[in-house]
Amino acid sequence: MIAPIPSPIWQPAAARVIPISAPANLRTRGLVPEIVTLSWAPKSSADNFDFSLDLSEILSCTADYIASVTARVTTATGSGSDLVVLWVSIVNGLACVFLGSGLPGTTQTVRVVVGTQQGRVIAQEVLLSINSYSQATSPQPVPTLPDGTPVPPNAIRLPDGSILTDDNGQPYIIA
Known part of the structure; x- marks a missing residue:
């Protein structure tokens, strides 16, 4: 697997990035309860925003890097x-x-569940408040492939405008 290269196309908003810290002391871990609640900056229902996690401290000195990301809203009601x-x-x-x-x-x-190139799996729950500045809205549409797979802005676009995908139909990205 090739290590990530900087994306020249699109940048996450720095104001909505949370650094994930490494545990302070592994020897006492488990003896003292760790209550860490992370939360992103609030958004309104009408907003479509990027929110990010920075795992560089956890992966420091490991020669490891993020290889996959999945996310779901566990409080969704349908x-x-x-x-x-x-x-x-x-x-x-x-x-x-x-x-x-x-x-x-x-x-x-x-x-958010992050998989690394070396096989680490890091799961993190993050809270997000939806403020009352706007009424409830449906999400704004994002570009998708014909099968409905969403296309992130750093997907590789071929000269004919099509999106380069792997054998599973997932877009290749400039990470």
Whole structure:
């Protein structure tokens, strides 16, 4: 697998990046309860925004890097205005999740699972408050492949405008 290269096309918003810290002391881990609640900056239902996790501290000195990202909203109820994951990608070494919609006045939980090239699996739940500045809206559409697979902005586009995909139909990305 090739290590990620910087994306010249698209940049995640720095204001919506959360660094994931390594545990302070592994010897006492488990003896002292660790209550860490992470949360991204609030958004309105009408906004489609990128939210990212920076795992560089956890992966420091390992020669490892992010190879895959999945995300889901664990608090989704099935309504048309639920917070939804529109796409996930790896951008400049960050696990990036693009979220839209959300019921105003609620706090939603997004579970992000990151797989690394060396086989590590890092799961993190992050809270996201949906403010009451706008009414509940449906998510704005994002580009998709004919089969409905979302296309992140750092997908590789061929000269004819088509998106380069792997054998499973997933877009290749500039990570």
